[in-house]
Amino acid sequence: MTGFWLPVATLWWRDLLRFWREKARVLGYVGSPLLFWLLIGSGFGNLAFFFPGALVLTVMFSAVFSTMSLIEDRREGFLLSMLVSPAPRSSMVLGKILGSTTLAWIQGAIFLCFLPATGYAPGAAGVLQAVAVIFLIAFLFTALGFAIAWQMDSTQGFHAIMNLALFPLWLVSGSLFPMASAHGWVRWLMRLNPVTYAVSALRQSFERQAAAATPAFSTSLIVTACCAAALFAASTAFAVRKSARSFA
């Protein structure tokens, strides 16, 4: 067992340590969604509605961009020493993903501190539930980031892909407008979009009642968890597959 968990723990700890030494990053990922939320929310006079979406955006940014460390690890050579070590590949993947997940989770939790400003009053149980849901969302986006970062050599390319894929997914996730108000094909897009379920799970941790035409909390949670598990499995499969290019 130590052969599996010790590497997981050490890689997780390493990401936290590195992050702690570059504290400016914390502000970056929390800062811009916060500003975004305050401007949009105040503009529409509805801070509460935009809160879950902005929180998901924070988690998404920080989760995906901390997985960029994988590309740095490859470039700086640290990845090589992981790959020739006897540590199982799956423990390596889990350690890296948990590291980035934790960082994104912490930043999500920081954002959660602004909850009182929204007027939501979910009580202690609701907040705890939100904290758990944020962890799941962080894991989802980290696993996605890992699966993509594994294929990439440059952080610029990674940026481009993530901007191209992630931001639109977020736009049609129920963060900016509710599913009930969406028309035709956009509503279908929202229904197919995994991020919708993540936002919905978080929103329903704050609100008792599910809004019209949104998936139930249990459905949201299950879909989010399944997507996270599938992406983790894909990441592990990529890392286990032996290829010359992972050592280029």
Added chain:
Amino acid sequence: MVSVESLVLKYGARTALDRVSFEVREREIFGVLGPNGGGKSTLFKVLSTMLEPTAGWARVAGFDVERQAAGVRPRIGVVFQSQSLDRKLTVEENLRAQGHLYGLRGAALADRMEEVVGRLGLADRRKELVEALSGGLRRRVEIAKGLLHRPAVLLMDEPSTGLDPGARRELWRYIDELRRTQGITVLLTTHLLDEADRCDRLALLHEGRLVAAGSPAELKARIGGDVVVLEVADPAEMQQKLEARLGVRAAARNGSLRVEIGNGHRFITEVVEAFPGAIQSVALHKPTLEDVFLDETGAAL
């Protein structure tokens, strides 16, 4: 400790290793010598389980690198040519992470860290961030990392890269000591002649083929005697004359003639007397590994 048999590695259509075979004995310091692009790094990657052979096989410490990589990995220490340290962490943190990847922990890990750090003269640097260290020190940390788990075989890719001569001597003193005190087997790749000269045995790799193998002395003895280099105005003409009048075969290279001959002194006297005024300079040396390489491949290192 290391056996390589008919090893072939292809990157698509390009053959990086072409039926390479050799054997490294226990406690040996074995060098793979060749120019950059000759296949050394590819060989290193196969032996450290990073690349799977296209054909043939390689065994390290008794395990097949392809089918028993899990048996090979705990037994090898790998020192990469490129850096493999986390610059944002301290020396100690890097070593601890490495230890954990190899299943070392607690007091056992602390003992090992103490030892490698002491041996490599890093004791007073352990709290420093890697990014603050000089190139020579970083390389020492790399080696410390490779030795942490007491590997049976140490694999090093161009270990002297980026080291000044002092640091290079230090590194070699340490390699010798490791072999003496711990009975470790070392396989290293290099394109440096002085480094190759310090190995017990060598494999010469050129364009993916193993062109010669043996101890540096054996390899040089193949040439026998001396090497004489003549600078002349017209190498091609002199080459013919040498063959016709003295029965000596010379190789033309870069405007000079290279002659391998049993008794260099006598040959020099002969040649200078036979062709007065035609020779601009004469140099004599004992065969070097460079000569061996030239001889076997027709190419310079």
